[in-house]
Amino acid sequence: MDSVSDLTLSVTGPAPAEEADGLEAGCRRARALVAWLSREEAMRLRGRAGDRIREERGREALRARAVDVDQSGLMQAWPAALETHAAELRASEGAGAMFADGWELALVSDLRRVVAAQPTVFVDSGQDPAIDVGSGDLSDIAHLTLPLAEPAAEVAARFDQDAQAWIISSRNPNLRISGRFGGDVQPNVLGFGFLVQVLPSFMSVAEICGRYVLCDGYHRALRLLEAGVVTAPVFVRRFGEIDGSLFRAGMLSTDVYCGERPPTLADYHDDTVAEELLLEVKERVAVVRAVA
Secondary structure (H helix, E strand, O other), rough: OOOEEEEEEEEEEEOOOOOOOOOOEEEEEEEHHHHOOOOHHHHHHHHHHHHHHHHHHHHHHHOOOOOOOOOOOEEEEOOOHHHHHHHHHHHHHHHHHHHHOOOEEEEOOOOOOEEOOOOOEEEOOOOOOOOOOOOOOOHHHHHHHHOOOOOOOOOEEEEEEOOOOEEEOOOOEEEEEEEEEEEEOOOOOEEEEEEEOOOOOOOOOEOOOOOOOHHHHHEHHHEEEEOOOOOOEEEEEOOOOOOOOOOOOOOOOOHHHOOOOOEEEHHOOOOOOOEEEEEEEEEEEEEEEOOO
């Protein structure tokens, strides 16, 4: 047997093309905050020239807005009705890391006034369809925004014989290499490998530059707003300065969400400053390769 002399890992890649509901292969419907994007950024999203007049009207509408966003009374104390949910969160492995990092539980009184830092959001995610949020019941909403159960893995894996590599993929962006192992498999045979896991995701809001900005949970936030629900249990944490680890790559710049007229979650469905488009679906891909 060849000896293993190297091991390489990568965690990015495109989704395979597919047709769904008449959409272009490998694409999904999304909403984009075009008024906050440069001309070049908007063109990259569309893959076409776009409507210059519409773009300029969006920027004019943005310039006409009042400076700042009213977030007074936005964060409220955790309700007593959800104390059981809070206790179960504290006892769970997934949420334990959030508490350890200084995140606290709170209630957002109006999701529409939370600042958005993500330029696009898919509007057809259909996440957790079994949870009824239309009733406005806080317990149901908490199970959506701060889930107690581990997410379904939804991970595909195959071994590439030619490349001598495991290709592991998921449409869930929270796919991570979460650990490693090694030891005896049988007499005189050692086994070494990595643990691949879809980590739990919690709706979280960071206080940055004196503003409350959504860090995680964009698809769920839009699902709640579409159902007419504006109140949601979340994790919240105050940051004394901008933390580069808060957001994934591709987010709006700090000058936008900490600027004079930042976008809010309500703006995704405001046709004066946002528009619907088709976006290519990306998959999170982990490649574990042994080089002899």
